[in-house]
Amino acid sequence: MSQMFHLVRHAQASFGAADYDNLSPLGHRQSEALGSALRRQGVQPDKVFIGAMKRHRQTWEGMAKGMNLDADPVILPGLNEFDFKGLLDARFAKGGAPEGMHDDRRQHFRTLRDTVLMWQNEEIENPPERFADFSARVREAREVIAASGAKVPLAVSSGGAIGQTVAEITGGPADQMIALQLQVRNCAVARFVVSRNGTWLHGFNETPHIQADNEAEMLTYS
Incomplete structure (x- = not known):
């Protein structure tokens, strides 16, 4: 049995605020608009997974409203973003930020x-998480989803985990993870075909909820 796996980046969070892990008012609108767009596309997930972060759950709740779908998501902490604030602070622990x-x-x-490039090369002392551990937990979360028995699984995650997933599946070099992460739009969808023979990228950074008349408002990256 093959799967069509939809991996969604959370909607706009609160960059620069004391609590980044909280959707902005625009983020709530983005998530509901994405849900409506996926419903129009005929996407009907039979199992939903989210990371353990507040912005993941809030994004799913908005999507569920737009999809007119009542589904209790499975929480997979492996889908969480790496601690980018902690990582930056670790790099500049001795000053110079x-x-x-x-x-x-x-x-x-x-x-x-x-x-991130330094992190991948283990050049940062005392990071909040080793890059190898981050990569492993993202891969393990994907394996749980693949083994779930769902035909159309949908997951809500973050840009770093999505960038790492796409880089690993496509066999890209390590530095592609951050290059991809910085391209991922809020509420963008990556699609994968998953079968017993492997996993293939089917679509990346799709934003079916964005049209010419709402792009100025809806297209965000952070």
Whole structure:
């Protein structure tokens, strides 16, 4: 039996706020709009999985409303994002952090790109999580979903876990993880065909809820 696995990035969270792990008002609208768009596409998930983060559950709740679907999601902590704030702080534990590292979008993502590459090469002392452990838990979550028996599983996760998943499945080099992560839009959908013979990427960074007339509002990355 093959699966059509839909992997969704959470909607816009609260970048720069004290609690990032909380959808913005726009994020709530994005998640419901995505659910409505997937319903129009005929997507009917028979099992739903989410990470353990608040923004994952909030995104699913909005999607469920848009899909007119009542499904109790299975929580898989392996779908969680890595602790990017903790990772940045670990890199600059001895000082030298650039100004705006945590609250200026351009500075944050420029610094994060270089930091993730260092993390992958084990060049950061005392990170909140080793990159190898992050990769392993993301892979194990995917294996749980593949073994679930669902024909159309849907999962809500985060950009880093999605970037790592796509990079690993397509056989890309390690640095593709952060390159992909920085491209993933809020509420974007990646689709995979999963069978006993392997897993293949079927679609990446799809945003069926975004049209020309709402792109200026709905298209966000953080």
